[in-house]
Amino acid sequence: MKKQVLNGVKLLVFCILLSCNDREAIQAPVSDRIATDPYYNDSISNTNSQQRNPGPGGGVMMQAFYWDVPAGGNWYNTVKSKLASWDAAGISAIWLPPVSKAMNGPYSMGYDPSDYFDLGEYNQNGSVETRFGSKAELISLINTAHNYDIQVYADIVLNHNSGGQSESNPFTGTSTYTDFNPASGKFYRSASDFHPNNIVGYDEGVFGGFPDLSHSVPYVQDWLWNRSDGVGKYYKNVIGFDGWRFDYVKGFGGWVVREWNNNVGGFSVGEYWDGNAQKLQDWVNSTNRTSSAFDFACYYKMEEAFDGNDLTKLNGDMLWKRDAQKAVTFVANHDTDEIYDKMHAYAYIFTHEGYPTLFYKDYEEWLDKNKLNNLIWIHRNLATGNTSILYADNDEYIARRNGSPGVVVYLNDSNQWTERWIQTNWSNTIIKDYTGNSNWEPTTQGDQWVKIQCPPNSYSIWSVK
Template sequence: MNFFAELKNLFLSPFKFKSYPSAFPRMRLGPDDNLDNALMMQFFTWDTKHSEMSWWKHFEAEIPMLAKMGVTQVWLPPPNKASQKEGRGYDAYDLWDLGEFHQKGTVGTRWGTREELLLACSFAKQHGVDILIDAVLNHKLGADEVETFLAVPCNPNNRLKEEGHAREIQGWTKFNYTARAGKYSDFRWNQDHFTGLDWDHKTRTHGIYRITGPGHKGWSKHVDSELGNYDYLLGIDIDFRHPDVREDMLNWGPWVLETTGASGFRLDAIKHTDQRFLLEFLKTARSRTDMPRMFSVAEYWSGDLKRILPWIRAFEGETAFFDVPLHMNFYQASRKRARYDLRTIFNDTIVKIKPNDAVTFVDNHELIITTHQVEGQTLESWVDIHFKIQAYALILLRPGGHPCVFYGDLYPNTECYHEATARNLKLLAEARKLWAYGLCKDYFLEPNCIGFVRTGDARHQGCVVLVSNRTDVRSSDNFVHSLRMNVGPENAGSAYRSYMTQGGRVEVDKDGWGIFTCFPEAVQVWVREADDQVV
């Protein structure tokens, strides 16, 4: 099906609308009594550790500030026991161990103990901040014992193509969980519960091996078609068709939500995970916890909107999706700088086509790991500081989508921190909380400077925003962009002040028009002078 036929199915068919509702209208984006804009935050980077306390204690200490900034949801790192003492949790060993049992050389996880996690989650709830659990369901690592079984090597570039006959290999596939001793779950994993792995311990050989033999059904057919079949990602790949696997996983979802008091999930690596199982997982967690408005967002890493749209439909509004195509537009804009036409920044993005299914973001933890292999290539699409604040302004101050702020852009860290970015990001978050409401009128008139007006609502006055990527001017030229925009007759005769920098003032005429300015390669937000007292 071509792209235009895809859009026709999405927008012109009433049946499609009825069958595939959007995610956000049925989801909780923050506490019900919150009347301000919702905002998600990813509270970790890849290498983050606190020098004086556990990560969960650090999070607990920051909760009052996050709530004041307008954060209504926090996406935490995977809380489960990892295969290594310092593992981030994406190397999932035991989902049922939240830092309670002495496994893999430690009681606590990289992030802290179970008790610290639960205290932080409870404190967040008291401050009106929801918790999202990072669910790593696709694979396991760190098995306790080796097993011998039959497997066939597959072409790494086409997993449907076998490279030889089935042979006897040894794989780390047996998980005993002796220290946990059956608490919470008595399920023990073995080779029957997996589809493939990447290491033959018998010959000490790396490869992609599909497990064969009685009971094995091959790769799942309900995964992405990249590389022929993208069921296998890393570690020991889980077979969600096995009834015991399904039972354990479907029990874990409600358990972890009820244990932590979390309001939903971030789903890791869904293009590799059986689509039908994930849909059942979400529906089961929603029903068993009596959380009809449970939140979920899925990571399907692709900059190609055409590949993502069928997945959005398949999940029937049970999960939102990170807007990777928008992130890739931000990345291209940061590379091309003034050569990028800002009027096209939302082209071919989820937020433009399906705004109520898009979690918008600028960067995340994976994008700063230039040596971390994901899906066969490094994720080297970090948005440069020359365009970072412009990108944040476009997701934080416009309607459509649900924005996610990245810890690495806000807090000092050794991976990606930039002081000016952090300072301006705090200002934009405050502007979102105070003024970014109402209808949006776009003034996308110039390739290097675009503007928009938020009209406000019954509780908020609205604002004017300009975004520039122009670089071909010198500071001695004193050049500023000027856009004539209408703020509505209700603001006729008023004056607006500049918010990102001090000293700017715009007089609005009797018909609501004003000439608003912005420095090159910068963002400017304008608010009514009458709103000074709320800042």
């Protein structure tokens, strides 16, 4: 959505983890260890083994852009230059901005789509390349990502179009900017392809006054997801995208995403911008569960908890608690960046259920990359099983992942060290804090209870040594 200016290896990993009691390298930055420590590799003798086996905890997505990335057509090359280090850190997928030529050509972030088939190769709207680069550079980026077994997700804007010419509109009795004559020669559009038309007057939502694409029109359906040379199948089968981030899905019915996914395939996540977990669940269900959704309910609860110094807010309703397999969690994105206490938030999403997303600026510029790499490794290798919340008050929050090996995460929002007795899933077992924030290595009792600690304004994450 546009920025709101408008306002196999599982068993092997487990065995190695349980047998290597004296291995202290875990507390070093992940990026410094992968090449030399066999713990971080599998039986595939290949630098890409991290992605071929994302670990029992699952993968991590990187939002590989932010609002107003540098113009000039070099962003694809910038992202491409990051892939080796992102692979080493454990990133398993990247999400790119909209790749098609938009109304504002070289200056557009892509959310005003004009020609879905101009990926930076036709001279229209003021440029050949898009803001991010050329079609050839895009394909090179995707191919390089695939060489690292990193998936690539496209940002798909289906609700609205922009940049059409004025025409007489028989459905409104006025002139509207609905005459699209793309230089690619594909998917011409006219007034009959937008709302209102002779099939339906409107759908779920109009955005920003742009012409509102009508997905009820068979011609539109054909060009978006049915045709073998249509948008979806061209992006997937020719360009090489592995999945989709659907923009502003409040603007059309969930059936649209369902039809796209059933006909095109690939991973799917929708931007249903709402802090109500029930509404997020309803939208996922409306796609016949073919799509995940960004967990805005989790996002806003984290903001209340960490910025409001009330960790009891984490007891609130979130999509991951209802439907963990369909929840994509995040701390910031190109549209909204409201959480100030980000490290607590990342510690939360990397230790809880859901598919966690890293924001480019957080990782590359604003936060401690070594700490984020550590959390990525913990997520992928230790954070398994369902979640039990063990304790929560204004300053402290403790939760347990009940898988094998599983973790206990301790969040402390106070200005002093805290300690607490908690029940684990481990009997008579030495545990350690895999963040290195505590040097304790306590042994759990026969009844699985143990005392753990957490530094002030920080977090600790415990698992078997």
